[in-house]
Amino acid sequence: MNILGIESSCDEMAAAILCGNEIVSSVVHDQTSVHQPYGGIVPELASRDHVCAISSVVCRALEAASLTEQDLDGIAVTAGPGLMGSLLVGVSFGKALAYRLEIPIVGVHHLSGHLAAAELAESSLRPPYIGLVVSGGHTALYRIDRDGRSTLLGETRDDAVGEAFDKVAKLLGLPYPGGPAISQAAQSGNPEAIVFPRPLAGQGGLDFSYSGLKTAVAVEMEARGGLAAISVPDFAASFEAAATEVLVQRTVKAVQQEGLEHVAIVGGVAANRRLRETMQRMAEQKKFRAVFPPLALCTDNAAMIAAAGARLIASGESHGVSLSAFSRVPFGEAPWRT
Numbered sequence: 001m002n003i004l005g006i007e008s009s010c011d012e013m014a015a016a017i018l019c020g021n022e023i024v025s026s027v028v029h030d031q032t033s034v035h036q037p038y039g040g041i042v043p044e045l046a047s048r049d050h051v052c053a054i055s056s057v058v059c060r061a062l063e064a065a066s067l068t069e070q071d072l073d074g075i076a077v078t079a080g081p082g083l084m085g086s087l088l089v090g091v092s093f094g095k096a097l098a099y100r101l102e103i104p105i106v107g108v109h110h111l112s113g114h115l116a117a118a119e120l121a122e123s124s125l126r127p128p129y130i131g132l133v134v135s136g137g138h139t140a141l142y143r144i145d146r147d148g149r150s151t152l153l154g155e156t157r158d159d160a161v162g163e164a165f166d167k168v169a170k171l172l173g174l175p176y177p178g179g180p181a182i183s184q185a186a187q188s189g190n191p192e193a194i195v196f197p198r199p200l201a202g203q204g205g206l207d208f209s210y211s212g213l214k215t216a217v218a219v220e221m222e223a224r225g226g227l228a229a230i231s232v233p234d235f236a237a238s239f240e241a242a243a244t245e246v247l248v249q250r251t252v253k254a255v256q257q258e259g260l261e262h263v264a265i266v267g268g269v270a271a272n273r274r275l276r277e278t279m280q281r282m283a284e285q286k287k288f289r290a291v292f293p294p295l296a297l298c299t300d301n302a303a304m305i306a307a308a309g310a311r312l313i314a315s316g317e318s319h320g321v322s323l324s325a326f327s328r329v330p331f332g333e334a335p336w337r338t
């Protein structure tokens, strides 16, 4: 079965073709140059760029797979959560194409896509497992059970961890997107140079909080004489250490609380080198298995959406032309399913 995946929930326009468990093509059109002058994503510019790019991105995915539209057996598209204008571009295009080709189309929850990336990368990963979702919009721990059931174990009370990376990068004069820029600057810095607070450290529960950490970086910078006077690599490394340590510590707690042996770490921040290394070290120590998707499947892509949607299509599901986009959807819900 050839499934076309389409992902346009934020600032990436992506299309991919999945055949069985094999990614036969994956194209990501990145909008960094569109948003970089503004230091963050401008929703209106994101959706306008999606409109211009979608047709050629889908064509490139088909060409790279040496397939034509007629070879497609189904379409999976991100229906939420995300930026409404951006989501609508992918959903509308997908519906029109599915209608014309008379093939099924299913809406996919963006986070189901991220988790499917881990299952695609590691075939032995099967529920029940712990899912740590760390991206620009989400920071949450879930217990993932069979048949698509999930339980929220903890989540951020304010900023998402990716958002904190992006905001701190801005404070440090680093370019957007902030996550990779901080990670790179941190490589030549000392992670112990400044001891930033570990948010909610020592408190019970599995929640996260990142707005205080961002403020602590701003206050410390000011106290040391501002951007011109500080070592950006040391600040980047010390922030990265604080931000990732909390993720690892909470994940260990979730593993122990739920008595599970597998953890999938997904979303853009799962590309972070320090997080990958410290999580793997802790997994060896505490005897659990940490599964990270390959780097290209951590940040937004359409192969993960195709993988999540393929299961729905295989079970006979189709949401048809009534499929709508939803900007806010709790994980586990699918309001587009009628």
Ligand code: KG4
Pocket: 010, 134, 135, 136, 137, 138, 161, 162, 163, 165, 166, 177, 178, 179, 180, 183, 267, 268, 269, 270, 271, 272, 273, 298, 299, 300
């Ligand atoms: O999953 P994603 O591509 O989009 C959302 O669904 O939000 O995640 C994007 C986020 C951004 O905040 C970006 O700064 C962060 O992931 N990110 C990273 C790294 N690469 C991307 N954060 C830390 N280290 C990285 N290497």
Ligand code: ZN
Pocket: 110, 114, 135, 136, 267, 268, 299, 300
């Ligand atoms: Zn994402």
